[in-house]
Amino acid sequence: MINGIQVKVCGITSLIDAEAADRVGADFLGFDLNPKSPRHVPLEVYHNIVTHLPYRKKIAVMTEPRKEELRHALAIGFSLAQIHFNHTTPLEQIEKWSRTVGARHLWLAPELPPEMDVPGEWLSLADGFLLDPFCADENTRDSGDWRKFARHRETHPDNLWILSGDLTPDNAGEAVNKSGARFVDVSSGVEISPGVKNTAKLEAFARALRQR
Numbered sequence: 490m491i492n493g494i495q496v497k498v499c500g501i502t503s504l505i506d507a508e509a510a511d512r513v514g515a516d517f518l519g520f521d522l523n524p525k526s527p528r529h530v531p532l533e534v535y536h537n538i539v540t541h542l543p544y545r546k547k548i549a550v551m552t553e554p555r556k557e558e559l560r561h562a563l564a565i566g567f568s569l570a571q572i573h574f575n576h577t578t579p580l581e582q583i584e585k586w587s588r589t590v591g592a593r594h595l596w597l598a599p600e601l602p603p604e605m606d607v608p609g610e611w612l613s614l615a616d617g618f619l620l621d622p623f624c625a626d627e628n629t630r631d632s633g634d635w636r637k638f639a640r641h642r643e644t645h646p647d648n649l650w651i652l653s654g655d656l657t658p659d660n661a662g663e664a665v666n667k668s669g670a671r672f673v674d675v676s677s678g679v680e681i682s683p684g685v686k687n688t689a690k691l692e693a694f695a696r697a698l699r700q701r
């Protein structure tokens with residue numbers, strides 16, 4: 490927790506990076522299990538890392554997983570699964586993911602078009618939602634997308650709302666202040682290359698949250 494904000498550092502691929510994230514105050518560490526991701530972490534490496542950091546919450550980051558993959562992730566010690574999926578995914582599929590691990594072990598990270606809100610029928614299926622409120626147009630970022638995050642958080646306080654997507658040391662303070670987020674997720678904004686974190690950027694990110 491940094492200045493009242495919970496932090497997840499995602500895309501951890503090494504013990505060095507896990508320890509650096511831990512030192513700056515990350516509450517959650519995200520491990521990408523998608524083999525196609527440049528941040529993919531093989532399970533042997535994951536096991537080696539968590540042996541040294543057993544007390545941190547570990548998130549399995551997955552893209553539209555099969556039921557068996559999801560079940561396996563929880564069985565080998567991940568605290569919960571974060572599923573990335575397209576907004577057109579049928580409700581029955583999301584219900585299956587939820588039934589497989591239980592809503593309290595599930596975060597959903599839907600790719601939503603800017604004009605689309607999280608559908609009401611998804612809310613009971615997962616504890617948390619990652620909402621990426623950034624949009625291509627810099628000019629509308631301030632007025633539209635921060636409000637979208639804030640609106641979800643205020644309207645549905647029983648869910649955990651996690652601000653994610655393109656957060657950096659430069660924009661984290663403003664992002665939190667304008668969105669009202671109490672939980673942020675950062676990955677590429679604290680890297681020197683995909684899957685390799687940078688201690689100075691992690692420290693700068695933490696400083697931005699402390700000084701906001």
Ligand SMILES: O=C(O)c1ccccc1NCC(=O)[C@H](O)[C@H](O)COP(=O)(O)O
Nearest residue numbers: 499526528573653654655656675676677
């Ligand atoms: O990081 C990836 O390569 C990735 C690939 C496929 C699905 C999800 C992926 N990453 C998720 C995350 O890193 C974070 O949870 C989050 O979306 C923030 O990422 P960033 O915008 O890089 O801060």
